[in-house]
Amino acid sequence: MPAELSGRTVIVTGGARGLGAATARAIVEGGGKVLITDVLEKEGAETAAALGEAARFLRHDVTCEADWQGAFATARTEFGPVHGLVNNAGIATGELLEHETVEHFRQVIEINLTGVFLGLRTAIPVLRENGGGSVVNISSAAGLTGLPRTAGYGASKWGVRGLTKIAAVELAEARIRVNSVHPGMTYTPMTSGLGIKPGDGGYPGTPMGRVGVPEEIAGAVTFLLSDAAAYMTGAELAVDGGWTAGPTVRALMGG
Numbered sequence: 001m002p003a004e005l006s007g008r009t010v011i012v013t014g015g016a017r018g019l020g021a022a023t024a025r026a027i028v029e030g031g032g033k034v035l036i037t038d039v040l041e042k043e044g045a046e047t048a049a050a051l052g053e054a055a056r057f058l059r060h061d062v063t064c065e066a067d068w069q070g071a072f073a074t075a076r077t078e079f080g081p082v083h084g085l086v087n088n089a090g091i092a093t094g095e096l097l098e099h100e101t102v103e104h105f106r107q108v109i110e111i112n113l114t115g116v117f118l119g120l121r122t123a124i125p126v127l128r129e130n131g132g133g134s135v136v137n138i139s140s141a142a143g144l145t146g147l148p149r150t151a152g153y154g155a156s157k158w159g160v161r162g163l164t165k166i167a168a169v170e171l172a173e174a175r176i177r178v179n180s181v182h183p184g185m186t187y188t189p190m191t192s193g194l195g196i197k198p199g200d201g202g203y204p205g206t207p208m209g210r211v212g213v214p215e216e217i218a219g220a221v222t223f224l225l226s227d228a229a230a231y232m233t234g235a236e237l238a239v240d241g242g243w244t245a246g247p248t249v250r251a252l253m254g255g
Protein backbone atom coordinates (compact mmCIF):
# COMPACT_ATOMS: atom_id res chain seq x y z
CA MET A 1 0.00 0.00 0.00
CA PRO A 2 1.56 3.34 -1.01
CA ALA A 3 1.52 6.12 1.60
CA GLU A 4 -1.42 8.54 1.22
CA LEU A 5 -0.21 11.67 -0.58
CA SER A 6 -3.35 12.97 -2.29
CA GLY A 7 -3.12 16.66 -3.07
CA ARG A 8 0.61 16.82 -2.27
CA THR A 9 3.30 18.11 -4.62
CA VAL A 10 6.84 16.85 -4.05
CA ILE A 11 10.19 17.55 -5.73
CA VAL A 12 12.49 14.51 -6.02
CA THR A 13 16.10 15.22 -6.99
CA GLY A 14 18.10 12.58 -8.83
CA GLY A 15 14.76 11.06 -9.82
CA ALA A 16 15.66 9.93 -13.34
CA ARG A 17 16.50 6.42 -12.17
CA GLY A 18 17.19 4.22 -9.15
CA LEU A 19 15.81 5.12 -5.74
CA GLY A 20 14.59 8.54 -6.91
CA ALA A 21 12.57 7.07 -9.77
CA ALA A 22 11.01 4.47 -7.44
CA THR A 23 10.16 7.26 -4.98
CA ALA A 24 8.56 9.36 -7.74
CA ARG A 25 6.48 6.32 -8.74
CA ALA A 26 5.38 5.71 -5.15
CA ILE A 27 4.37 9.38 -4.76
CA VAL A 28 2.14 9.15 -7.84
CA GLU A 29 0.69 5.81 -6.69
CA GLY A 30 -0.15 7.54 -3.39
CA GLY A 31 -2.13 10.22 -5.24
CA GLY A 32 0.54 12.92 -5.22
CA LYS A 33 2.24 14.95 -7.91
CA VAL A 34 5.96 14.93 -8.50
CA LEU A 35 8.57 17.10 -10.16
CA ILE A 36 11.46 14.81 -11.02
CA THR A 37 14.78 16.61 -11.36
CA ASP A 38 18.15 15.30 -12.51
CA VAL A 39 21.12 16.03 -14.73
CA LEU A 40 20.22 12.98 -16.86
CA GLU A 41 17.77 14.63 -19.26
CA LYS A 42 16.76 11.70 -21.46
CA GLU A 43 16.24 9.24 -18.60
CA GLY A 44 14.51 11.87 -16.50
CA ALA A 45 12.06 12.79 -19.25
CA GLU A 46 11.29 9.10 -19.89
CA THR A 47 10.74 8.37 -16.19
CA ALA A 48 8.33 11.31 -15.88
CA ALA A 49 6.49 10.44 -19.11
CA ALA A 50 5.87 6.89 -17.84
CA LEU A 51 4.07 8.35 -14.79
CA GLY A 52 1.61 10.43 -16.85
CA GLU A 53 0.08 13.78 -15.98
CA ALA A 54 1.06 13.64 -12.30
CA ALA A 55 4.77 13.91 -13.11
CA ARG A 56 7.06 16.38 -14.83
CA PHE A 57 10.80 16.47 -15.41
CA LEU A 58 13.22 19.38 -15.12
CA ARG A 59 16.96 19.41 -15.70
CA HIS A 60 18.44 20.52 -12.39
CA ASP A 61 21.96 20.28 -11.03
CA VAL A 62 21.71 20.20 -7.23
CA THR A 63 25.00 22.09 -6.88
CA CYS A 64 23.58 25.12 -8.74
CA GLU A 65 21.67 27.69 -6.67
CA ALA A 66 19.85 29.14 -9.69
CA ASP A 67 18.67 25.67 -10.70
CA TRP A 68 17.11 25.25 -7.25
CA GLN A 69 15.07 28.43 -7.67
CA GLY A 70 13.97 27.12 -11.07
CA ALA A 71 12.92 23.77 -9.62
CA PHE A 72 10.61 25.29 -6.99
CA ALA A 73 9.20 27.78 -9.52
CA THR A 74 8.51 25.00 -12.04
CA ALA A 75 6.82 22.77 -9.48
CA ARG A 76 4.57 25.63 -8.45
CA THR A 77 3.69 26.53 -12.04
CA GLU A 78 2.95 22.93 -13.02
CA PHE A 79 1.17 21.70 -9.89
CA GLY A 80 0.58 24.54 -7.39
CA PRO A 81 2.00 24.84 -3.85
CA VAL A 82 4.90 22.54 -2.99
CA HIS A 83 4.56 20.38 0.13
CA GLY A 84 7.64 18.20 0.07
CA LEU A 85 11.22 17.71 -1.06
CA VAL A 86 13.26 14.52 -1.35
CA ASN A 87 16.99 15.31 -1.45
CA ASN A 88 17.99 12.08 -3.19
CA ALA A 89 20.57 13.02 -5.85
CA GLY A 90 24.01 11.67 -5.13
CA ILE A 91 27.14 10.03 -6.41
CA ALA A 92 29.06 7.18 -4.82
CA THR A 93 32.60 6.53 -5.82
CA GLY A 94 35.46 6.18 -3.44
CA GLU A 95 38.99 5.19 -2.72
CA LEU A 96 40.86 4.11 0.36
CA LEU A 97 41.42 7.21 2.48
CA GLU A 98 45.17 7.29 1.84
CA HIS A 99 44.56 7.34 -1.95
CA GLU A 100 41.59 9.75 -1.97
CA THR A 101 42.29 13.00 -3.85
CA VAL A 102 41.15 16.35 -2.53
CA GLU A 103 39.45 17.09 -5.89
CA HIS A 104 37.33 13.94 -5.67
CA PHE A 105 36.57 14.46 -1.99
CA ARG A 106 35.36 18.00 -2.73
CA GLN A 107 33.24 16.85 -5.69
CA VAL A 108 31.38 14.26 -3.59
CA ILE A 109 30.80 16.73 -0.75
CA GLU A 110 29.58 19.35 -3.25
CA ILE A 111 26.90 17.09 -4.74
CA ASN A 112 25.91 14.93 -1.76
CA LEU A 113 26.07 17.50 1.05
CA THR A 114 26.14 21.05 -0.36
CA GLY A 115 23.35 19.96 -2.74
CA VAL A 116 21.19 18.99 0.26
CA PHE A 117 22.04 22.26 2.03
CA LEU A 118 20.98 24.28 -1.04
CA GLY A 119 17.77 22.26 -1.32
CA LEU A 120 16.87 22.84 2.31
CA ARG A 121 17.68 26.54 2.14
CA THR A 122 15.56 27.01 -0.99
CA ALA A 123 12.69 24.97 0.45
CA ILE A 124 12.42 26.79 3.79
CA PRO A 125 10.67 30.03 2.69
CA VAL A 126 8.44 28.12 0.27
CA LEU A 127 7.28 25.54 2.81
CA ARG A 128 6.99 28.17 5.53
CA GLU A 129 4.66 30.19 3.33
CA ASN A 130 2.60 27.07 2.60
CA GLY A 131 2.11 26.41 6.32
CA GLY A 132 4.61 23.55 6.59
CA GLY A 133 5.85 20.48 4.76
CA SER A 134 8.13 17.48 4.82
CA VAL A 135 11.74 17.13 3.67
CA VAL A 136 13.35 13.71 3.38
CA ASN A 137 17.13 13.60 3.01
CA ILE A 138 18.64 10.43 1.60
CA SER A 139 21.72 9.62 3.62
CA SER A 140 23.04 6.04 3.72
CA ALA A 141 23.97 3.20 6.03
CA ALA A 142 27.41 4.73 5.37
CA GLY A 143 26.12 7.77 7.31
CA LEU A 144 25.63 5.57 10.38
CA THR A 145 28.86 3.55 10.27
CA GLY A 146 32.44 3.73 9.02
CA LEU A 147 32.42 1.99 5.64
CA PRO A 148 35.76 1.47 3.90
CA ARG A 149 36.50 3.29 0.62
CA THR A 150 33.98 6.04 1.38
CA ALA A 151 36.06 8.95 2.66
CA GLY A 152 34.08 11.55 0.70
CA TYR A 153 30.84 9.58 0.41
CA GLY A 154 30.68 8.54 4.05
CA ALA A 155 31.61 12.02 5.27
CA SER A 156 28.92 13.53 3.04
CA LYS A 157 26.29 11.10 4.33
CA TRP A 158 27.23 11.72 7.99
CA GLY A 159 26.92 15.41 7.11
CA VAL A 160 23.45 14.88 5.65
CA ARG A 161 22.42 13.09 8.85
CA GLY A 162 23.65 16.01 10.98
CA LEU A 163 22.18 18.69 8.73
CA THR A 164 18.85 16.88 8.97
CA LYS A 165 18.84 17.19 12.75
CA ILE A 166 19.81 20.89 12.67
CA ALA A 167 17.03 21.58 10.16
CA ALA A 168 14.52 19.58 12.19
CA VAL A 169 15.23 21.59 15.33
CA GLU A 170 15.22 24.97 13.56
CA LEU A 171 12.11 24.31 11.46
CA ALA A 172 9.75 22.47 13.79
CA GLU A 173 8.05 25.76 14.74
CA ALA A 174 7.30 26.32 11.06
CA ARG A 175 5.68 22.83 10.88
CA ILE A 176 8.40 21.69 8.50
CA ARG A 177 9.47 18.11 9.31
CA VAL A 178 12.94 16.99 8.23
CA ASN A 179 14.04 13.35 8.46
CA SER A 180 16.80 11.19 7.01
CA VAL A 181 16.58 7.77 5.37
CA HIS A 182 19.61 5.47 5.48
CA PRO A 183 19.43 2.80 2.78
CA GLY A 184 21.66 -0.21 2.95
CA MET A 185 22.90 -1.92 -0.21
CA THR A 186 20.05 -1.57 -2.72
CA TYR A 187 20.04 -2.67 -6.33
CA THR A 188 20.16 0.44 -8.58
CA PRO A 189 22.37 1.71 -11.44
CA MET A 190 24.71 3.04 -8.72
CA THR A 191 25.36 -0.43 -7.29
CA SER A 192 24.51 -2.88 -10.08
CA GLY A 193 28.17 -3.04 -11.14
CA LEU A 194 29.22 -4.34 -7.71
CA GLY A 195 28.26 -7.93 -8.48
CA ILE A 196 25.04 -7.91 -6.41
CA LYS A 197 21.64 -9.20 -7.47
CA PRO A 198 18.30 -7.63 -6.54
CA GLY A 199 16.30 -9.13 -3.75
CA ASP A 200 17.71 -12.65 -3.55
CA GLY A 201 20.22 -14.07 -1.08
CA GLY A 202 23.95 -14.09 -1.44
CA TYR A 203 24.63 -10.92 0.55
CA PRO A 204 25.80 -12.30 3.89
CA GLY A 205 26.95 -8.91 5.25
CA THR A 206 23.33 -8.11 6.04
CA PRO A 207 21.35 -10.09 8.65
CA MET A 208 18.52 -10.53 6.13
CA GLY A 209 21.05 -12.02 3.72
CA ARG A 210 19.97 -9.99 0.71
CA VAL A 211 20.20 -6.55 -0.86
CA GLY A 212 17.19 -4.26 -1.06
CA VAL A 213 15.10 -3.17 -4.04
CA PRO A 214 14.31 0.51 -4.72
CA GLU A 215 10.62 0.13 -3.84
CA GLU A 216 11.60 -0.84 -0.29
CA ILE A 217 13.40 2.47 0.17
CA ALA A 218 10.63 4.42 -1.58
CA GLY A 219 8.12 3.03 0.93
CA ALA A 220 10.04 4.55 3.83
CA VAL A 221 10.47 7.88 2.01
CA THR A 222 6.79 8.25 1.16
CA PHE A 223 5.83 7.27 4.72
CA LEU A 224 7.96 10.18 5.99
CA LEU A 225 6.41 12.53 3.41
CA SER A 226 2.90 11.57 4.55
CA ASP A 227 0.79 12.53 7.57
CA ALA A 228 1.34 9.02 8.96
CA ALA A 229 4.69 10.43 10.12
CA ALA A 230 3.19 13.66 11.51
CA TYR A 231 5.04 13.37 14.84
CA MET A 232 8.40 12.48 13.29
CA THR A 233 11.12 15.02 12.75
CA GLY A 234 14.89 14.73 13.09
CA ALA A 235 14.57 10.94 12.89
CA GLU A 236 16.98 8.65 11.08
CA LEU A 237 15.33 5.66 9.44
CA ALA A 238 17.64 2.79 8.53
CA VAL A 239 16.24 0.67 5.67
CA ASP A 240 19.08 -1.77 5.37
CA GLY A 241 18.04 -5.35 6.09
CA GLY A 242 19.48 -4.97 9.59
CA TRP A 243 22.98 -4.08 8.40
CA THR A 244 23.52 -1.26 10.92
CA ALA A 245 21.74 -3.11 13.76
CA GLY A 246 24.93 -5.01 14.49
CA PRO A 247 27.24 -7.66 13.10
CA THR A 248 25.92 -11.09 12.23
CA VAL A 249 28.17 -13.27 14.37
CA ARG A 250 27.48 -16.75 13.01
CA ALA A 251 29.47 -18.44 15.76
CA LEU A 252 27.01 -17.06 18.37
CA MET A 253 23.87 -17.93 16.45
CA GLY A 254 23.82 -21.66 17.23
CA GLY A 255 22.79 -24.29 14.73
Ligand SMILES: NC(=O)c1ccc[n+]([C@@H]2O[C@H](COP(=O)([O-])OP(=O)(O)OC[C@H]3O[C@@H](n4cnc5c(N)ncnc54)[C@H](O)[C@@H]3O)[C@@H](O)[C@H]2O)c1
Pocket residue numbers: 013014015016017018019020037038039040060061062063088089090091092111138139140141142182183184185186187188189190191
Ligand atom coordinates in the same frame (compact mmCIF):
# COMPACT_ATOMS: atom_id res chain seq x y z
N1 LIG B 1 21.77 2.18 -4.03
C1 LIG B 1 22.24 2.06 -2.80
O1 LIG B 1 22.65 0.97 -2.37
C2 LIG B 1 22.27 3.25 -1.90
C3 LIG B 1 22.58 3.01 -0.54
C4 LIG B 1 22.62 4.10 0.32
C5 LIG B 1 22.33 5.37 -0.12
N2 LIG B 1 22.03 5.57 -1.44
C6 LIG B 1 21.76 6.94 -1.85
O2 LIG B 1 20.52 7.00 -2.52
C7 LIG B 1 20.52 8.06 -3.47
C8 LIG B 1 20.09 7.53 -4.83
O3 LIG B 1 21.03 6.56 -5.23
P1 LIG B 1 20.75 5.46 -6.36
O4 LIG B 1 21.26 4.19 -5.81
O5 LIG B 1 19.37 5.57 -6.86
O6 LIG B 1 21.82 5.94 -7.45
P2 LIG B 1 21.66 6.33 -9.01
O7 LIG B 1 23.04 6.62 -9.48
O8 LIG B 1 20.87 5.30 -9.70
O9 LIG B 1 20.79 7.66 -8.94
C9 LIG B 1 21.35 8.87 -8.52
C10 LIG B 1 20.82 9.98 -9.40
O10 LIG B 1 21.37 11.22 -8.95
C11 LIG B 1 21.66 11.98 -10.12
N3 LIG B 1 22.66 13.01 -9.86
C12 LIG B 1 23.99 12.87 -9.66
N4 LIG B 1 24.58 14.06 -9.54
C13 LIG B 1 23.60 15.00 -9.67
C14 LIG B 1 23.56 16.42 -9.61
N5 LIG B 1 24.69 17.14 -9.43
N6 LIG B 1 22.38 17.04 -9.75
C15 LIG B 1 21.24 16.34 -9.94
N7 LIG B 1 21.21 14.99 -10.02
C16 LIG B 1 22.37 14.34 -9.87
C17 LIG B 1 22.17 10.95 -11.13
O11 LIG B 1 22.14 11.45 -12.44
C18 LIG B 1 21.23 9.79 -10.87
O12 LIG B 1 20.11 9.81 -11.71
C19 LIG B 1 21.95 8.63 -3.46
O13 LIG B 1 22.00 9.77 -2.64
C20 LIG B 1 22.75 7.51 -2.85
O14 LIG B 1 23.93 7.95 -2.23
C21 LIG B 1 21.99 4.54 -2.33
